[in-house]
Amino acid sequence: MAETRLGRWFDRKGWAGLVIGAPYLWLLVLFLVPFLIVVAMSVATKTSTAPPISWGGEYPVLSWESYTRVLSDGLYLRAFLTSLVNAGLAMVLCLLIGYPMALGLCRVAPAWRSILLMLVILPFWTSFLLRVYAWMGLMGRNSWFNGLLTDAWNLLVPMDWAVKSIPMMNTNFAVVLVMVYTYLPFMILPLYASLERLDPTLDEAALDLGSRPHQVFLDVTLPQSIPGIIAGGMLVFIPAAGELVIPTLVGDAASPMIGRVISDEFASARDWPMASAVAVMLLLLMVVPTMVYSHFQARAEGSK
Amino acid sequence: MKRRPVFLISMLAFGFAFFYVPILSMIVYSFNESRLATVWGGFSTRWYESLFSNKQIMAALLLSLKIALVSATIATILGTMAGIALVRFTRFRGRILFSGLVTAPLIMPEVITGISSLMFFIMLAEWVGWPGQRGFTTVTLAHITFSMVFVTTVVQARMLQADRAIEEAAMDLGSRPWQVLFDVTLPVIFPAILSGWLLAFTISLDDVVITSFTTGPGGTTLPLLIWSKVKLGVTPDVNALATLMVLVVGTGVLVAGIVLNRAERRRVQDARLAYRANE
Numbered sequence: 001m002a003e004t005r006l007g008r009w010f011d012r013k014g015w016a017g018l019v020i021g022a023p024y025l026w027l028l029v030l031f032l033v034p035f036l037i038v039v040a041m042s043v044a045t046k047t048s049t050a051p052p053i054s055w056g057g058e059y060p061v062l063s064w065e066s067y068t069r070v071l072s073d074g075l076y077l078r079a080f081l082t083s084l085v086n087a088g089l090a091m092v093l094c095l096l097i098g099y100p101m102a103l104g105l106c107r108v109a110p111a112w113r114s115i116l117l118m119l120v121i122l123p124f125w126t127s128f129l130l131r132v133y134a135w136m137g138l139m140g141r142n143s144w145f146n147g148l149l150t151d152a153w154n155l156l157v158p159m160d161w162a163v164k165s166i167p168m169m170n171t172n173f174a175v176v177l178v179m180v181y182t183y184l185p186f187m188i189l190p191l192y193a194s195l196e197r198l199d200p201t202l203d204e205a206a207l208d209l210g211s212r213p214h215q216v217f218l219d220v221t222l223p224q225s226i227p228g229i230i231a232g233g234m235l236v237f238i239p240a241a242g243e244l245v246i247p248t249l250v251g252d253a254a255s256p257m258i259g260r261v262i263s264d265e266f267a268s269a270r271d272w273p274m275a276s277a278v279a280v281m282l283l284l285l286m287v288v289p290t291m292v293y294s295h296f297q298a299r300a301e302g303s304k
Numbered sequence: 305m306k307r308r309p310v311f312l313i314s315m316l317a318f319g320f321a322f323f324y325v326p327i328l329s330m331i332v333y334s335f336n337e338s339r340l341a342t343v344w345g346g347f348s349t350r351w352y353e354s355l356f357s358n359k360q361i362m363a364a365l366l367l368s369l370k371i372a373l374v375s376a377t378i379a380t381i382l383g384t385m386a387g388i389a390l391v392r393f394t395r396f397r398g399r400i401l402f403s404g405l406v407t408a409p410l411i412m413p414e415v416i417t418g419i420s421s422l423m424f425f426i427m428l429a430e431w432v433g434w435p436g437q438r439g440f441t442t443v444t445l446a447h448i449t450f451s452m453v454f455v456t457t458v459v460q461a462r463m464l465q466a467d468r469a470i471e472e473a474a475m476d477l478g479s480r481p482w483q484v485l486f487d488v489t490l491p492v493i494f495p496a497i498l499s500g501w502l503l504a505f506t507i508s509l510d511d512v513v514i515t516s517f518t519t520g521p522g523g524t525t526l527p528l529l530i531w532s533k534v535k536l537g538v539t540p541d542v543n544a545l546a547t548l549m550v551l552v553v554g555t556g557v558l559v560a561g562i563v564l565n566r567a568e569r570r571r572v573q574d575a576r577l578a579y580r581a582n583e
Contacts, residue, residue, distance in 0.1 A: 006392070006471050006489070009481035016389075020396055023386035023452065027405040030449040034424035035408075038416065041423060051426050101319040104312035116316070118561060123323055125557045127510050129527055129534070130546040134326035137333060137538045142343055145329070181322065188319075242413025244513050249534060259415045266419050276423075279416045290411060 042066055042276035053272050066277035076261065076278060080285070083258040086172055086247075087240035090179035091187075094236045095229065097180070098187035102228075103221075105188075106195050117192070124185045132249050135178045139168040139250065174250040175257070179240045186239075187232035194228025195221070227296065234293045238286055258282055327550060334543035351544035361529065361545065368509055368526040371440065375447035376505035382448065383455025383504070384497055388489075390456070391463035409453045418517030421446045425518065438520030446518040447508040454507060455500035462496030495564060502560060506553070 009015075043066070045059035046052060055061050070076045105116055123131060138145040146165050154162045168174050198221065206216045244259035251257065256264070258278065266275035334352075338345025355361060386406055393399075409417065425435055425442050435442055470492070474484045490497075512527045519528065533542055 005475050006481055006484055016393060016396075019385045020389040020393060020402070023382045023389065023456075024398070024402050024405070026382055026449065026452070027402075030421075030424070030445060031405060031409055034420035037423050037427055038420045051430065097315070097319060097322070100312050100315035104309065104316040107309050107312055108316070116320075118558070119320060119323070122554060122557060123327070125506055126327075126550045126553050127527070127546070129510070129512055129530055130330075130549060131326070133530070133534050133538070133542065133546060134330040136534065137330055137543070138326050140538060142340070181326070184319070184323070238411050239413070242415060244415045259413060262415050262419065272423065275419060279419065282413065283416065286411065286413070
């Protein structure tokens with residue numbers, strides 16, 4: 001069980017059992033059991049009792065009805081698609097903004113670098129809810145920011161297209177914008193970590209051998225930063241796909257994301273089996289990118 | 305002959321503007337005299353005054369702090385244990401399930417954690433009659449569960465960096481195992497335990513989704529109060545509240561960062577001095 005002497009001592013005194021057992025038991029009871037309840041709930045039947053579900057009795061023990069409804073009802077499929085598209089767009093935009101920022105962080109003087117890194121991390125520590133809220137203030141019809149964008153738009157387009165204000169709130173555009181805003185640090189940090197490790201002499205060597213700067217980037221820098229790109233992409237995509245707060249506050253109620261569907265099915269429609277079935281399917285969707293990620297990470301560690 | 309990376313620097317400038325303009329705008333508008341949150345009507349501190357006399361907000365803040373303190377402390381104890389277990393005990397029955405349980409809450413969408421916790425508490429009440437009412441206890445239990453795995457991640461990373469030979473050396477020099485634990489292992493991972501606690505504390509203090517599912521009557525935390533307000537739109541008093549929170553947290557993180565940084569530098573320096581003394 002334990003190879004070191006400290007480990008053996010832990011073991012002999014029964015401490016090992018405590019150190020492993022306490023967190024293990026906690027997670028089993030308060031994480032695994034609730035999760036299994038969700039899985040069981042997804043094959044239950046909706047009733048009008050409290051709690052509003054039933055397995056057996058006059059109802060079928062296993063009912064796949066919720067799953068067949070998710071797969072046949074366009075509303076649920078559209079919500080899944082909206083989530084994937086929004087999360088995918090947020091991921092790509094985070095990469096496009098975050099990559100040059102991470103590269104820039106590697107190039108500034110070291111004294112500046114730690115301050116700038118601190119500034120990247122700082123928003124992460126402040127309230128997530130309030131960062132979303134800050135954009136509600138900016139995107140509203142009467143805000144200075146909307147006014148600025150409206151003026152720019154009116155200046156650039158023909159007179160016929162002129163608008164009084166740009167309708168930004170309660171659109172999928174707003175959802176993607178705010179997701180990029182709140183998740184950008186998750187992209188920058190792993191990118192920075194992988195770019196910082198690169199050997200600058202490789203760049204110089206490529207330049208000396210006659211590569212043009214953009215070729216150096218494409219042939220030397222980019223391939224070496226792929227682990228960082230994948231890590232950052234996952235860290236943005238996974239929470240974004242299941243996001244609830246952002247679509248509720250700035251999103252379009254007519255084309256909801258899947259997190260909002262789960263919450264509405266559960267709280268408003270009181271259809272627990274349906275909410276659970278959608279939740280299980282969302283998790284299945286997320287398992288795929290997670291497997292890809294751990295595959296790449298295992299390979300990266302293997303090649304070290 | 306080194307070219308200045310103009311493009312990269314301007315992307316950095318754009319990125320930091322993107323990060324901070326919304327927050328600065330919110331701070332500026334918290335001093336807005338006008339009741340219309342987005343139209344400037346002159347300077348005023350009236351929203352701050354109304355904030356401090358608002359008993360509801362103060363009660364919610366107090367509850368949030370209480371939950372965050374209790375849940376962060378328990379989460380740190382459990383999370384540290386799990387981190388030590390995963391690094392020091394590489395073989396025990398059910399280790400694969402254990403490491404899965406430690407990773408899964410990190411990628412589980414909050415909505416799903418929320419409804420699964422709520423269903424769990426409701427079914428538990430059905431089966432064993434507890435919890436009769438949801439509130440402080442249920443929220444704290446849920447917060448411990450999903451914040452302890454963050455502590456584990458931080459502690460685990462530190463344990464992997466730490467040199468196990470120091471523990472062995474201490475034992476060779478005659479330290480008792482519990483002395484090694486308290487004099488070597490725990491001090492080495494202490495910075496990680498501290499930042500794990502801070503992380504758990506802020507995660508708990510900030511959480512909306514899981515709290516909204518697991519709370520009950522009388523269990524309104526500050527984020528839940530803000531949540532119910534901002535769902536209705538932008539209001540000047542939330543701007544003021546947000547400004548205070550951003551300033552308090554920002555200062556806290558800055559101070560903690562500087563202190564930890566200095567402690568780390570001193571540790572490195574001490575190690576270097578010790579080396580030189582031995583040469």
